[in-house]
Amino acid sequence: MRGLDDTDREILRLLLADARRPFSDIAEQVDLSAPAVSDRVDRLTEMGVIRGFTVDVDRSLLRSGVPVLVEIDAEPGRAGAIRDALADAEAVEHVFRTADSRVTLTATVPQSAVPSFLDSHLDFEDVRQYDVRLVADTEWTPGLGTADFAPDCAECGNTVDEEGVRTTLDDDPYYFCCGSCEARFVEQYETLKEQA
Known part of the structure; x- marks a missing residue:
């Protein structure tokens, strides 16, 4: 590959x-x-x-609320659910989940509406605590550096190198470190698909 x-x-x-x-x-x-x-x-x-081509909107030029940085300390095992719930919110621009069960996001919300915004998107039983800060300035500069293509094997999690295999199932690409992992994954995939 x-x-x-x-x-x-x-x-x-x-x-x-x-x-x-x-x-x-x-x-x-x-x-x-x-x-x-x-x-x-x-x-x-x-x-x-490349996942897509997007528009980078300068929200500072639009009247839509105030930019905030929200840091959430999640209950163990709930950071993923919190991230997923907030990623779908229209006001959220970026959301990050860290390995230590924290979720950080940037959003633009009406002034004084952060608690109601969070209340409408979160189950507070999943949250230990949260902190909200007003954002004075932002700059988003994604970089590439010297990155190499190195996806994880969909079956075993090992890094896929040039000898790896790519398979498309139902229009989604999957990468495998070897033919054995590909065969096991495809067999499981087809079995689950038949049972659905």
Whole structure:
């Protein structure tokens, strides 16, 4: 299975800087043709490295409330449920779950409405405590660094390298470290699908 090369990384850096950049412009920068860049972007999308192209809205220019940073200390085992509940909320821009059962999010909510916002999205039995701070300024600058393509095996959790296998099941890509893991996963997947 092919990983990322330096050209892939440069294409990703250029798209991170401006996702609307024309492929012809990217092609000039990476010394490829525009169709070759398009093929690489399609491959990166199929791999799951590119999940989509989004709009970065500057909420400071819109009247929609006040920006807040909310830190939630979750009851053991409940951080995932809290993250999922808040990720679907329209006011939430970013949500993070840490390994130590904390959930941190940024949101823009009407002034003095944070408690009612949280109340409408959370079961407070899942929350030990929470803290809300007004945000003075934000900057979101996702970077790529020298990242390599290294998904986890869907069956055993090991890192998938160039010798790994990619399989698509019901339009979703799955990665496996070896053919044995792929076979076990696909067999289980088909069995569960038949039972559903």
